[in-house]
Amino acid sequence: MSAQDTQWIAVDWGTTHMRAWVFGPDGALIASLSSADGMGTLSPDQFEGALLALADPYLPEGRQTPVIACGMVGARQGWMEAPYAAVPCAPPSVRQAATPPTADPRLHIRILPGVSQASPADVMRGEETQIAGYLELNPGFDGVICLPGTHTKWAHVSAGEIVSFRTFMTGELFALLSQQSVLRHGIASGGWDDAAFMTAVEDAMARPHSLAADLFSIRAAGLLNDLPAASARSRLSGLLIGLELAGARPYWLGQRVALIGADALSRLYETALSAQATPAERGDGDETTLAGLTAAYKNLMEGPT
Amino acid sequence: MSAQDTQWIAVDWGTTHMRAWVFGPDGALIASLSSADGMGTLSPDQFEGALLALADPYLPEGRQTPVIACGMVGARQGWMEAPYAAVPCAPPSVRQAATPPTADPRLHIRILPGVSQASPADVMRGEETQIAGYLELNPGFDGVICLPGTHTKWAHVSAGEIVSFRTFMTGELFALLSQQSVLRHGIASGGWDDAAFMTAVEDAMARPHSLAADLFSIRAAGLLNDLPAASARSRLSGLLIGLELAGARPYWLGQRVALIGADALSRLYETALSAQATPAERGDGDETTLAGLTAAYKNLMEGPT
Numbered sequence: 001m002s003a004q005d006t007q008w009i010a011v012d013w014g015t016t017h018m019r020a021w022v023f024g025p026d027g028a029l030i031a032s033l034s035s036a037d038g039m040g041t042l043s044p045d046q047f048e049g050a051l052l053a054l055a056d057p058y059l060p061e062g063r064q065t066p067v068i069a070c071g072m073v074g075a076r077q078g079w080m081e082a083p084y085a086a087v088p089c090a091p092p093s094v095r096q097a098a099t100p101p102t103a104d105p106r107l108h109i110r111i112l113p114g115v116s117q118a119s120p121a122d123v124m125r126g127e128e129t130q131i132a133g134y135l136e137l138n139p140g141f142d143g144v145i146c147l148p149g150t151h152t153k154w155a156h157v158s159a160g161e162i163v164s165f166r167t168f169m170t171g172e173l174f175a176l177l178s179q180q181s182v183l184r185h186g187i188a189s190g191g192w193d194d195a196a197f198m199t200a201v202e203d204a205m206a207r208p209h210s211l212a213a214d215l216f217s218i219r220a221a222g223l224l225n226d227l228p229a230a231s232a233r234s235r236l237s238g239l240l241i242g243l244e245l246a247g248a249r250p251y252w253l254g255q256r257v258a259l260i261g262a263d264a265l266s267r268l269y270e271t272a273l274s275a276q277a278t279p280a281e282r283g284d285g286d287e288t289t290l291a292g293l294t295a296a297y298k299n300l301m302e303g304p305t
Numbered sequence: 306m307s308a309q310d311t312q313w314i315a316v317d318w319g320t321t322h323m324r325a326w327v328f329g330p331d332g333a334l335i336a337s338l339s340s341a342d343g344m345g346t347l348s349p350d351q352f353e354g355a356l357l358a359l360a361d362p363y364l365p366e367g368r369q370t371p372v373i374a375c376g377m378v379g380a381r382q383g384w385m386e387a388p389y390a391a392v393p394c395a396p397p398s399v400r401q402a403a404t405p406p407t408a409d410p411r412l413h414i415r416i417l418p419g420v421s422q423a424s425p426a427d428v429m430r431g432e433e434t435q436i437a438g439y440l441e442l443n444p445g446f447d448g449v450i451c452l453p454g455t456h457t458k459w460a461h462v463s464a465g466e467i468v469s470f471r472t473f474m475t476g477e478l479f480a481l482l483s484q485q486s487v488l489r490h491g492i493a494s495g496g497w498d499d500a501a502f503m504t505a506v507e508d509a510m511a512r513p514h515s516l517a518a519d520l521f522s523i524r525a526a527g528l529l530n531d532l533p534a535a536s537a538r539s540r541l542s543g544l545l546i547g548l549e550l551a552g553a554r555p556y557w558l559g560q561r562v563a564l565i566g567a568d569a570l571s572r573l574y575e576t577a578l579s580a581q582a583t584p585a586e587r588g589d590g591d592e593t594t595l596a597g598l599t600a601a602y603k604n605l606m607e608g609p610t
Contacts, residue, residue, distance in 0.1 A: 076528075084529075116525070116528075116529055117525075118529070120518070120519075120522050120525075121522045121525035121526040121529050121530060122518075122521065122522060122525045123524075123525045123528055123529065151487070151521060166518045166521075167518060167521040167522075167525070168517040168518045168521065169486070169487075169517045169518075169520045169521045170517050172486055172487060173517060176481045176482070176485060176486060177481070180481060180485060181474070181477055181481060182456070182474075182477060207552075208513045208514035208516070209513035209548060209551035209552040209554075210552040211513070211516065211548060211552070212473035212474045212475050212478060212545070212548055212549055212552060213425070213427075213471045213472060213473045213474075213549075213552050213553075214425075215474045216427065216456060216471075216472040216473065216474050217425050217426045217427060217472075219428075220421070220422075220425075220426035220427045220428045220472070221426040223381070223421075223428055224389075224421055224423070224426050224428065225426060240517070243514060243516060243517060244517055244518075246514035247512075247514040247515040247516070247517060247518050248518075249514075
């Protein structure tokens, strides 16, 4: 297929990366593109250039190509702010998108809004599109969707709406503690110890108040008992995921739970939840993002913007 | 007083800094010295030079000057390892000190050991000397000593012995989260909000399992409600200190409590403990360190090494 076949472009534009998928007729994928031009490195006047740096060869001349984007690109410091929709609400529609003007006449940009919650204060940008995608792929889903990552989200979804959600800084805590704290001296960059992980999950769920002390004990066990660096890594992960599961208990207890995210991390959550007699179904991160953006595109095509 | 008057030198040698006090006859302070030659930046063969860079002008010729040091200088990666004493034990005596050889004949170094605990695994280096000093200054003290800092220690002290202790990574978590996490965007480097601090202490003590979510809510409240950056800083501090107090409850509940450390940080702990109907007495960090090192020096002079 040639550039003249491009029907629309899906964009997942986060803080550190931008990914784009170029679609032709009948949903055929023409190209998958990505760059390190994340929202965090761009000023508002640089977004169009960053998009064209990837997409230019795929833009037909003489007409506008719809570009539908989700993620931090819609933050206040992004390309153009797409104000949050407040829960309870369905994942925002493309009708609520922000439409930044472009210099290039071949582009028509829609940036999907994120979702906010007043109390407890919380926000998401991008995950609402994955939730929309999961609902597309699993019609009638009613339950809880967990999206593990740097800032893991737990969302209660019912009747097509996000009822409530909470964000846990688990992934960022893991990165900071494993790479920048005193624990880094005894923590491997790879390797795994299943038993150390599960024990730590149980410890943190039973005694979440001991977290800051249990963290230091990882270092002490390295000094005193030569705790292997892979076990230390697994224990750190388990303590943080266990703390999260203790805090998210009102979300998962007795609910239908779906995990959407990277495979390795999702499997850790699946294992930890399984020990709590909570099976979880799985969704693929990219697949749900694309399903959500595709639903927005179809919605756009169905009627007047 | 001249260099010939120097009787001994007290050294507090931590990871990032080294401080030394030169004493003359009758405990007269001749000089207070400090440098950024912390243990973390030195290889074993560089410690003597780092000490001489400060102390050389104060070393009498023709005799050995005792230098008594505590802290990370005695770690495995320090000048020479001073193996831990294991609880329950009195703060280690100068008789247990490591004595690294020196090229300069004017020096005689003693490095005081730290203290370890097998279960839960824990270690301290330096705080044991402050505990010894507090016991010197408060004879017969029986209760709990809390030493707030990067790695806050809680030690149960009875009949002159450290019975048990636990280390909480509270200070390091605060530094990482306020300076390197997503929260840094909304957190002031200074300023304070007493009410936000106390509410956060109560929140974390009541719901320690929600920590990772309550942390992200600080960011969300900045985005949604323009939470002032000084309030965000105070709330972060309160959440982490509240989590620690929840974990350290077996230490402070119903006990005589002493706080040893920097004034501003100790006052936060004092305020938070006070709300739990737990008054705390206060000890000065430098004063207790010097009292501990001075007791070691007197002990050294009293008998054969």
